[in-house]
Amino acid sequence: MRKLWFKWVALGAPVLIAAGCATYPDQAATRQIAEKMVSEGFNASPVHAKRLVQDRSQQICSKIAGAQLTQDEAAEVVRLARGSIKYPASGKLVGDWKRGDQLAHNGAGDRILRGKLEKRKENGALCQNCHALAPGEINVGNVGPSLTGYGLQRGNSEAIAKLTYERIYNAWAYTPCSNMPRLGATGHLTPEQITHMVAYLLNPASPINKK
Ligand code: HEC
CATH class of the missing domain: 1.20.5 (Single alpha-helices involved in coiled-coils or other helix-helix interfaces)
Known part of the structure; x- marks a missing residue:
């Protein structure tokens, strides 16, 4: 049995x-x-709920978890990122480093607090969450490379200002699918705010470039 x-x-x-x-x-x-x-x-904010639908680049980036992109896929992400970049109406890419310094350390804006979207005049940038900033600052993240001495190492030519602006607006134009948020392309930061970030990184008087 x-x-x-x-x-x-x-x-x-x-x-x-x-x-x-x-x-x-x-x-x-x-x-x-x-x-x-x-x-x-997710019902806190209809505006943000739209972001739950992946755009084409995000679909490519998360298509095959952990696998390498093909050359064509990487090129498409770069092409879409380049197409997303808008420049400030003034044409000036370098703004006010003091405003940039504040924004780099400000994490407010676009947050869901007690089930509701917080309302603010402008969003913070919170570069501090992921990057080392001015020398001696200890409350910083290391998800991204250190930005300490960014301008000292690169100078502040027009070409560097443009590259820096574009990397902050949409990092995927240079590093497809990286963990750097597409701060301008998603509308989290305005073009004008991004010019302040560029000034903060490049101006020799900015704390980030102090020895
Ligand atoms: C969620 C984490 C995160 C946040 C927030 C973030 N970054 Fe990044 N950043 C990264 C990562 C990861 C990289 C490296 C990959 C890349 O270049 O896309 C990077 C790269 C960069 C680079 C290129 C560095 C180089 O050596 O050329 C710059 C410039 C930069 N970030 C500036 C900023 C600024 C300014 C802010 C705030 C407005 C910011 N980042 C916010 C993660 C972040």
């Missing part, structure tokens, strides 16, 4: 496993279910 029971399990298990696998949702269906769960659970 006991032996028969074992036989049934031995024969039946592979059949059950195969049937189980066949009904498992595929990658596209799993994604759809996951996205539905997230969007239904």
